[in-house]
Amino acid sequence: MNKYTRKDLSELFNIGKETLRYYESINWIPNPIRNESGYRVYSEEDVLRIKFIVQMKNYGFSLREISNLIKIVSNEKCAHRDTLVDYIDNKITGVENEIKKLYQLIEILNKVKENKHLGECDFLKSLINNS
Known part of the structure; x- marks a missing residue:
């Protein structure tokens, strides 16, 4: 099993070392064990969890949404299916909106762009009039 230092994870996911400390402080990842030198050492499971967090952030999930999702899937070995399905359905609706x-x-920007007088008039007024 591979072990990773905070520096390894920081470079692997292009996140700051303080970000990892923050994830630990809010219990998104468990406190890592320490090696003989006192350095934090992260497991493969920690790496998967951090990868999940980074991906969710990249997909536009808020910190609150990530936290809620982690709570849903961390309560048991397997998340309660109905709770997870409800969460996913709500997220799908939000994304569709x-x-x-x-x-x-x-559409609005294309209308504004087609305005013959674009540049001659107030851009903000043109944008508002087309919305």
């Missing part, structure tokens, strides 16, 4: 908003923004 964000996609709709982004498509609306694309």
